[in-house]
Amino acid sequence: MTSHTESSTTASPPAGSAVTDASAARSALAMPYSHVDDMFIDGAWTPAVGTGRNPVTDPATGEVWGSVPDGSAEDVDAAVVSARRAFAGEWPRLTPTERAQYLVRIADEIEKRATELSLTNTRENGSPVSESSGAAANAAGILRYFASLADYLEREDVRAFPRGGGESVVRRDPAGVCALIAPWNFPINLVVIKLAPALLAGCTVVIKPASPTPLSIRFIIDAVAAAGVPAGVVNLITGTGRLGDALVRHPGVDKVAFTGSTPVGRRIAAASGELLRPVTLELGGKSSAIVMPDADLDAMASVLIRSCMRNTGQTCYISTRILAPASRYDEVVDVVTATIAAGQQGDPLDPATVFGPTATEAQFRTVLDYVESGRAEGARATTGGRAAQLSGGLEGGYFIEPTVFADVEPWMRISREEIFGPVLSVLKYSTIDEAIELANNTDFGLGGIVFGEDESAALAVADRMDTGSVGINFFASNHAAPFGGRHDSGLGTEYGIEGLNAYLTYKSIHRRG
Numbered sequence: 001m002t003s004h005t006e007s008s009t010t011a012s013p014p015a016g017s018a019v020t021d022a023s024a025a026r027s028a029l030a031m032p033y034s035h036v037d038d039m040f041i042d043g044a045w046t047p048a049v050g051t052g053r054n055p056v057t058d059p060a061t062g063e064v065w066g067s068v069p070d071g072s073a074e075d076v077d078a079a080v081v082s083a084r085r086a087f088a089g090e091w092p093r094l095t096p097t098e099r100a101q102y103l104v105r106i107a108d109e110i111e112k113r114a115t116e117l118s119l120t121n122t123r124e125n126g127s128p129v130s131e132s133s134g135a136a137a138n139a140a141g142i143l144r145y146f147a148s149l150a151d152y153l154e155r156e157d158v159r160a161f162p163r164g165g166g167e168s169v170v171r172r173d174p175a176g177v178c179a180l181i182a183p184w185n186f187p188i189n190l191v192v193i194k195l196a197p198a199l200l201a202g203c204t205v206v207i208k209p210a211s212p213t214p215l216s217i218r219f220i221i222d223a224v225a226a227a228g229v230p231a232g233v234v235n236l237i238t239g240t241g242r243l244g245d246a247l248v249r250h251p252g253v254d255k256v257a258f259t260g261s262t263p264v265g266r267r268i269a270a271a272s273g274e275l276l277r278p279v280t281l282e283l284g285g286k287s288s289a290i291v292m293p294d295a296d297l298d299a300m301a302s303v304l305i306r307s308c309m310r311n312t313g314q315t316c317y318i319s320t321r322i323l324a325p326a327s328r329y330d331e332v333v334d335v336v337t338a339t340i341a342a343g344q345q346g347d348p349l350d351p352a353t354v355f356g357p358t359a360t361e362a363q364f365r366t367v368l369d370y371v372e373s374g375r376a377e378g379a380r381a382t383t384g385g386r387a388a389q390l391s392g393g394l395e396g397g398y399f400i401e402p403t404v405f406a407d408v409e410p411w412m413r414i415s416r417e418e419i420f421g422p423v424l425s426v427l428k429y430s431t432i433d434e435a436i437e438l439a440n441n442t443d444f445g446l447g448g449i450v451f452g453e454d455e456s457a458a459l460a461v462a463d464r465m466d467t468g469s470v471g472i473n474f475f476a477s478n479h480a481a482p483f484g485g486r487h488d489s490g491l492g493t494e495y496g497i498e499g500l501n502a503y504l505t506y507k508s509i510h511r512r513g
Contacts, residue, residue, distance in 0.1 A: 043231025
């Protein structure tokens with residue numbers, strides 16, 4: 001096993017040509033990290049105490065190409081102790097502007113590592129390079145946005161007593177040591193959206209990435225080190241969910257931030273409640289796109305994949321239920337089917353690939369189970385509906401044909417449960433009230449879209465949707481606006497000033513006027 005590996009030149013797939021042999025494409029890559037035996041603790045790459053190993057599998061081929069330590073309780077303790085020591089040091093005592101300068105330097109360093117980060121991300125979870133190539137720039141944008149909020153933290157906040165006679169000085173203090181636990185679908189940005197506000201607030205952190213995607217996050221750590229962040233402020237441990245549970249329950253942790261599945265989120269919420277520990281949870285979704293009777297279907301088609309099947313359907317907020325008016329139902333089904341069928345599926349290292357594999361073998365089997373349930377319950381697959389049979393070295397990959405189901409009823413599993421794979425359902429409604437009722441008839445509440453030419457009417461519909469975010473004729477996250485779920489989609493918010501406030505604790509100092 002290698003320890004901390006120096007970055008090396010990373011070859012990209014041939015520009016302008018399809019990758020026809022997966023093995024050749026991978027052998028052409030000089031990956032900076034593959035098999036590693038260390039974690040980042042107290043400012044240095046440190047050999048793990050735990051002797052177990054976790055493999056890293058390329059989901060496009062099914063082949064193991066890397067591995068990381070499966071950490072122990074001793075590794076968790078070392079990382080938390082390091083973060084506690086750093087929190088007692090200079091970091092929280094710097095001004096917000098001084099901490100913001102570090103964030104900007106981290107952003108610059110991440111962008112220098114964009115290619116290596118993208119290719120490692122793709123080999124870990126199968127995200128097409130057309131998706132992962134933007135990860136570094138997006139992460140840098142998040143860091144720069146939060147750096148811009150330094151003046152918010154530095155602004156004096158003095159509030160007069162309503163009846164006079166005194167005033168209160170409100171202090172915003174850092175929450176403390178934060179456990180940041182990220183999922184495998186967007187392993188970089190869903191760490192950075194926690195890391196950036198935590199650092200600006202003056203917190204110190206221990207990062208625990210998902211076990212399928214532990215290598216790409218090392219480029220973020222390299223950027224943190226290159227930016228000169230003091231030792232112990234940022235720590236990285238790797239391992240299975242068992243390690244995450246130990247981190248959540250560690251007595252030295254002051255706050256937990258988690259993105260992942262609702263069942264795991266419930267367990268983290270229960271542990272945090274028992275410990276009276278603040279927690280932010282960004283969990284699952286089953287969002288709906290309401291197609292208004294006046295919708296421009298060509299315009300809808302142009303954003304459909306990004307909004308409803310992004311990252312091969314492995315995105316929490318995408319609208320995987322298309323709610324179509326009865327008067328245009330067949331037309332909507334035809335447009336959705338044609339758009340999805342036209343997306344190229346293949347090697348995620350090929351820049352032309354739109355749909356890659358599911359990220360893990362377990363997820364592959366879960367999605368196939370949902371596809372079979374859709375058929376068994378009477379839905380009609382208008383495209384896809386099977387495991388994909390690919391060649392050129394991709395025969396062992398976890399590919400499922402991008403699938404559209406028509407004739408879907410609200411009670412079907414594919415309509416009610418989060419699939420997290422390349423499957424869309426098209427449901428029929430008769431009135432706008434019925435469409436809103438269908439959209440809100442879910443345990444989740446994360447995303448949503450309204451497609452319609454009359455933006456005032458579309459906004460009125462969006463206002464009635466019981467969900468954390470809604471797009472009008474498209475969907476995108478805004479770093480400056482709060483993002484969070486309702487109901488089974490989570491607790492708290494990320495992004496925006498609200499996302500920064502999640503890493504603060506407040507003190508009111510009362511004095512006579």
